Amino acid sequence: MAGIEAAEEMTPEQLEAMAGGELLKGEAGYFSQVRNTxxxxxxxxxxxxxxxxxxxxxxxxxxxxHCCVWKEYDADSVSSSEPPGSQLKVVGRLADQCQDALVQLGTFLASSHAPDEYAARLPPLQELLRDYHVDADVAFFLHRPVLAQKINAKVEYLRKLSDSKSDSIEKSIERYTQxxxxxxxxxxxxxxxxxPNKVWEDISPEFYVTFW
Structure with a gap:
């Protein structure tokens, strides 16, 4: 309905297309024919x-x-005729379907909302992690468009402050890093x-945020 697919296996060309803008994603990133949606x-x-x-x-x-993978099922709820681990395939399929629906919905919301509107409707990242117990990959997936907008706005601000009319690649990288x-x-x-503090003994918070 929204023209967004959740492809399981993608060709190298499609993976490269998904790294581009919305037009390139729509034209080359999906298997189905492009439709006006x-x-x-x-x-x-x-x-x-x-x-x-x-x-x-x-x-x-x-x-x-998260729940369907880690939920403990009672022994009475499982039929005695079923071998141990028989529900593993069902659980895996349910987890995949939840992931597909999440990616499709999150991508649709980020593409259909204006950046400011999307940021206003989204709870703070720490609230998603702490109060809603959402995994880090999902929390950062939802916030990634907002963070990208903030970085791009900051890059544009720093570029306007620069006196030089033509910047080198090194200068552009330095500006983006800052x-x-x-x-x-x-x-x-x-x-x-x-x-927990034990986590920060192995990695730094900066690496954690940059990774996700």
Whole structure:
């Protein structure tokens, strides 16, 4: 309905296309034929956002993905005729379906909302990790468009402050590195108290945030 697929196996060309912009993703990143989905996407956004289900569905899908893997099933709930581990395939399929739905929904929300609107509807990252018990990969997946916008805005601000009309590659990399550090510093400060101190003995908070 929104023209967003959750492909399980992608060709090298499609992987390269997914690293580009929205137009390149739509043209070369998916298997199905490109269709005009503006009208259906608008209806879907109206139905989801109008009932305040956008972020709630993402959080529920992330929680269900985690729950279905680690939930302990009672011995009485499993048929005695079923061999041990017979539900493993069902659990794996359910986890994959939750992941596919989460990726499709998160990608749709990020592409259909204006950057400021999306950032305003999204809970803070530390709240997703601490209060909603969402895994780090999901929390950063939802916040990645917001962080990218902040970094790009900071890069543009630093570029305007620069006096030189033509910058070298080294200068551009230095500017982007500085912008990334300044944009991610609040995230580093917010996630540091959430995880145990033992975690930071092996990796730094900066590496943790940059990795995700």
């Amino acid at each position: 503006k009208r259906s996407s608008a209806r879907l956004k109206e139905a989801i956002v109008g009932n305040n289900l956008d972020i709630s569905l993402c959080i529920l899908a992330a929680q269900q993905r 912008a990334s550090q300044e944009a991610l510093e609040p995230i580093v400060q917010s996630v540091t108290p959430i995880l």
